[in-house]
Structures are given as C-alpha cells and as structure tokens.
Amino acid sequence: MGKYEPLGQFLLKQNADYLALSFSEIEQLLGSKLPASSREHRAWWSNNPQNNVMTREWLNAGYETESVDLGAEKLVFRKVKARVASSESSSNPKGRMGGKYRPLGDYLKRQDKERILMTFSEIEDVIGSNLPASKMYPAWWSNNPGNNTMTQEWLNAGYHTVSVDTAGAKLIFQRVRGSTASEYKSEQELPDHPIWGSMAGTITVMPGVDLTEPMEFEWGGTLYNE
Structure with a gap:
C-alpha cells in the first residue's frame, strides 16, 4: 500500500x-x-x-x-461529480500531461456560471504553481489568443477576462456566448507535429528572465531608430 x-x-x-x-x-x-x-x-x-x-x-x-x-x-x-485523476492521463494517450496552465482550463470547463471572480492566489492554487511576475501587467491578462499559453486555456473553456484588477490581484472570467470561444481550437484536438519535443533540453533560460513579460517599448521603432 x-x-x-x-x-x-x-x-x-x-x-x-x-x-x-x-x-x-x-x-x-x-x-x-x-x-x-x-x-x-x-x-x-x-x-x-x-x-x-x-x-x-x-x-x-x-x-x-x-x-x-x-x-x-x-x-x-x-x-465532486465524476472527477478522477486518471481522466487527465486518458485524454493524453501519448503520455503528455498537458501544459502548466491546463488545470485552469479544466476548472473553467466544469463551471456553469456566467461570471467567475477569482484572485490570482486562487488561480495559483488551481494550477499548482506560482504565476509569473508579469501577472501584474494588465496586458498579460489580454484575451488575444497569441498572448500566452494560459490565455488559450480560458478561451478554449469559453471565457474571456474582464475587470482585471492587478493592484487587488483579482479578475473576473466572463462566459463568451456565440461562436467567439469556439474559434479557438483546443490543443487536445490537434495532432502532434513530428517536430514536437525535438529541441527539448537545448535552450537554457537564465534565472530571473520572465519570457511572458510585455516589452516596454515598440521593438520596431527601437530597431530602426524611429
């Protein structure tokens, strides 16, 4: 045992x-x-x-x-109803357990509320790890699907972020009606490309570097001195 x-x-x-x-x-x-x-x-x-x-x-x-x-x-x-840990692995036959933020998407999909108020701390409890330091930037919570990987999770679950209060460390997830949310295809529905994981272990991110932090300047203007 x-x-x-x-x-x-x-x-x-x-x-x-x-x-x-x-x-x-x-x-x-x-x-x-x-x-x-x-x-x-x-x-x-x-x-x-x-x-x-x-x-x-x-x-x-x-x-x-x-x-x-x-x-x-x-x-x-x-x-809870019909909630077992083994269901997480059964949806990933190749053994891939999903990304760091997958638990947030799973949590939101189980909700039936139109509006869900959550603190940043509660979100960290759901995903089982700390959010990056850039969570204090309102842009990090944008509903742009290319924003970051966590954005995809709440979009795929059918929600948008509204009323983001970075000072109070809280926000509201608003359910999206119509076709808006369905425009974003779930990662689980897409087949893995053969190149998946081919560069694992070849890149090192130095300590203290936050890859999700918004840039504080327009890179194009800086590059061309405009």
Whole structure:
C-alpha cells in the first residue's frame, strides 16, 4: 500500500458532500507526517493531478480540496461529480500531461456560471504553481489568443477576462456566448507535429528572465531608430 492510499480509502467510504479535516487528522489516517511543504504552501493542496501523489488519492476518491487554512492547519474536502485523476492521463494517450496552465482550463470547463471572480492566489492554487511576475501587467491578462499559453486555456473553456484588477490581484472570467470561444481550437484536438519535443533540453533560460513579460517599448521603432 502506498503512503497516501489510506486517505483515498477513507474518502471512498464517505458520503458527505463536505468533509472538514485537520492536518493532524490526515496524518493519523496516513500513519505518518505530512511533508513540510504541506504546511508552508497552499499550492501543495492544489487539485492539479500532477501536483503530488496524495492529490491523486483524493481526486480518485471523488473529492477536491477547498478552504485550505494553513494557519489553522485544516481544510475541507468537497465531493465532486465524476472527477478522477486518471481522466487527465486518458485524454493524453501519448503520455503528455498537458501544459502548466491546463488545470485552469479544466476548472473553467466544469463551471456553469456566467461570471467567475477569482484572485490570482486562487488561480495559483488551481494550477499548482506560482504565476509569473508579469501577472501584474494588465496586458498579460489580454484575451488575444497569441498572448500566452494560459490565455488559450480560458478561451478554449469559453471565457474571456474582464475587470482585471492587478493592484487587488483579482479578475473576473466572463462566459463568451456565440461562436467567439469556439474559434479557438483546443490543443487536445490537434495532432502532434513530428517536430514536437525535438529541441527539448537545448535552450537554457537564465534565472530571473520572465519570457511572458510585455516589452516596454515598440521593438520596431527601437530597431530602426524611429
């Protein structure tokens, strides 16, 4: 039995829609201590199936985490419909688990609301990692499909960003009606080109370089001294 399987088995036996558990209660179920990162980073409790081994245990049991309180060392598990971690890999027969921002697209596709208010922190919880520093630029949240890879995720899910408040670190996703959202073809619907992955490991990005940061000048004018 794996280290975290006792939690999955416990959750499989539950019928409650919401289960509040403290970190110490989870440790009692596991018979061992949680890693230090579980008490230091909210992202550890993200519902991204690639986050850690224990994440897949609660997802396969039909639950997701919410209301994670690191200070009080407690959280709530919420029962979800037909949500298992294995579905993530079944949609990628070649073993490709999707991009860093795929969990946001998956999350938005499961929503039935017209408008979804989210903080940047909540988005980071969903994707299981920190957003780049350029998140503080309004242009980073543009609905231009060529903007960045995360833009494609919310567009493919049928949403646009509105009311972006970088100072308050929050925004609203607005559902798009009509053909607007369907114009953007999902990455999963496109076949892989043979060149995919051929240059893996050949390029090194120096520490501190943010490739998604908007340029602060018009490159054409600078190039031609205009």
